[in-house]
Amino acid sequence: MARVTQIMPADAPGGLPEKAARLVYWLFGAFTRVFSIVLLLAAWEILARSGTFTHFQLPAFSEVVERIGSDAWSGDLWINTALTLYRALTAFAICAVFGVIIGMAMSRSAIANWFFDPIISVGFPMPKIAFLPVVILWLGVYDVSKITIIVIDAIFPVIAATVIAIQGVERELIWSARNMGANNRELLTQIVLPAASPQIMTGLQVALPLSLIVAVVAEMLMGGYGLGGAMMTASRFANSTGVFAGIVEIAVVGYCLVKVMALIRRRLLIWHQESNEPTTA
Amino acid sequence: MAAVRDASAVMAAPAQIVVDGVSHLYRPPRGRAVLALERVSLEVQNREFIALLGPSGCGKSTLLYLIGGFLPAETGAIRVDGNPVAGPGPDRGIVFQHFALFPWKTVRGNILYGLERQGMPREEREKRALDFIELVGLSGFEDSFPSQLSGGMRQRCAIARTLAFDPKILLMDEPFGALDAQTRGLMQSELLRIWQRTPKTVIFVTHDVQEAVYLADRVAVMSARPGRIKTIVDTKFDKTDPHVHKAKAFVEKVDELWDLVKDEALKAQGVRAP
Numbered sequence: 001m002a003r004v005t006q007i008m009p010a011d012a013p014g015g016l017p018e019k020a021a022r023l024v025y026w027l028f029g030a031f032t033r034v035f036s037i038v039l040l041l042a043a044w045e046i047l048a049r050s051g052t053f054t055h056f057q058l059p060a061f062s063e064v065v066e067r068i069g070s071d072a073w074s075g076d077l078w079i080n081t082a083l084t085l086y087r088a089l090t091a092f093a094i095c096a097v098f099g100v101i102i103g104m105a106m107s108r109s110a111i112a113n114w115f116f117d118p119i120i121s122v123g124f125p126m127p128k129i130a131f132l133p134v135v136i137l138w139l140g141v142y143d144v145s146k147i148t149i150i151v152i153d154a155i156f157p158v159i160a161a162t163v164i165a166i167q168g169v170e171r172e173l174i175w176s177a178r179n180m181g182a183n184n185r186e187l188l189t190q191i192v193l194p195a196a197s198p199q200i201m202t203g204l205q206v207a208l209p210l211s212l213i214v215a216v217v218a219e220m221l222m223g224g225y226g227l228g229g230a231m232m233t234a235s236r237f238a239n240s241t242g243v244f245a246g247i248v249e250i251a252v253v254g255y256c257l258v259k260v261m262a263l264i265r266r267r268l269l270i271w272h273q274e275s276n277e278p279t280t281a
Numbered sequence: 282m283a284a285v286r287d288a289s290a291v292m293a294a295p296a297q298i299v300v301d302g303v304s305h306l307y308r309p310p311r312g313r314a315v316l317a318l319e320r321v322s323l324e325v326q327n328r329e330f331i332a333l334l335g336p337s338g339c340g341k342s343t344l345l346y347l348i349g350g351f352l353p354a355e356t357g358a359i360r361v362d363g364n365p366v367a368g369p370g371p372d373r374g375i376v377f378q379h380f381a382l383f384p385w386k387t388v389r390g391n392i393l394y395g396l397e398r399q400g401m402p403r404e405e406r407e408k409r410a411l412d413f414i415e416l417v418g419l420s421g422f423e424d425s426f427p428s429q430l431s432g433g434m435r436q437r438c439a440i441a442r443t444l445a446f447d448p449k450i451l452l453m454d455e456p457f458g459a460l461d462a463q464t465r466g467l468m469q470s471e472l473l474r475i476w477q478r479t480p481k482t483v484i485f486v487t488h489d490v491q492e493a494v495y496l497a498d499r500v501a502v503m504s505a506r507p508g509r510i511k512t513i514v515d516t517k518f519d520k521t522d523p524h525v526h527k528a529k530a531f532v533e534k535v536d537e538l539w540d541l542v543k544d545e546a547l548k549a550q551g552v553r554a555p
Contacts, residue, residue, distance in 0.1 A: 172381035180395035
């Protein structure tokens, strides 16, 4: 703000000019943050129009935007986005609930830990999408199988984050609560879970984009409606504009999801050290 | 040197805390178990302020955790008011070096938590929380989160949180160890002021000789490897005297204790005493 008032003429205190200057300042700030993206898109447009590539290899960005516009007008864009989001978010919710429950069970019960720990160790680094043929065989090609494969993929970071978060809760916090008379249940719900919540939240922030990625991949491999499926359909019809439109749509949806998640984190963890510090995004 | 309280009356009463031949084995996740405490015995009178003094690693915090019921004793027994210690309880309130405040709760929320667990009615606990916030001088910061407070303020909040549920015994684990020297000095006189207003038995763990002599009625010097109580020294001074630090007797007492601790500190570091 100090900078804004400095560039203002001294005889114009407050009023419209200052508001306008503030707006310009804000727009400039927003522009600098997305500068690299703008540069990339401009390069794409110039390259496509220069004739270096055929139209089939690289349609111009403006054409892709036009295509997205017509998809939005016809309603296809909304149906596909809604379906992909429905699959990704349903699976994410399942991951969040059961991932935290399994993680809590593992850190509190030796039996649960004995059972799940090897599965997590083997399963986490594995490309779970390899299970897709099995999931299709068992559950078909519709929503249930897509949601299942997303859960299989995205639940691992939630479980791992929960286990590490609960292990990391300071002994002194638990002792303090015990000292004040908290019983086991109160200790878990009132002390351990809130104390572990920043790291659990980090696990969820990994699981959310992963859910979207797997949703799109599963749709691409299984076909049908959804952003991934629409891209594969466009590809089969040699419609490269449609394919690039899908890529842009997925990028925008993913960006919005991650942003919303970061907002939720800031609201939920208002007490956390990080919320007193400026964020990078 | 005027004694703060009548010593003979205190000595006649049965001890409030009896630590009788207590040993504790520290078992790290990997490696050999270490004998942290070996057959430690100690009696603490009602409303006494005793300091446990020793180099780091001598088991003074372990002894405090055993009295608090946070760790189990390997051998021996600890009795508080005649009852054996079986676990943590609100009759023994603890204050940790790193405050252990609940970071997701405000100052008020932290203090209210113990009162809620004690089943105090809402109106009463709200009032009590405000009283203790005022007692430690945190008025105006009721709705601040711990991350927004300075170290000294966090420790004052932690002390208020523990005092609020009215423990008979206050266990303090190097409570001022994480504070800078100026804040520590202020907090020491503040603690004495609060202690005189809400008289309680205090067991105060520290490795700061001056702090121990200044605050405590008695100082138990502990030796390292295994942890034992080497000797207990009377350190009663008139705490209301602002110049007590400079009194000859005080300085001599500090020197005497410093000599006792120095040997142990060298031993704890693995250096043979000269």
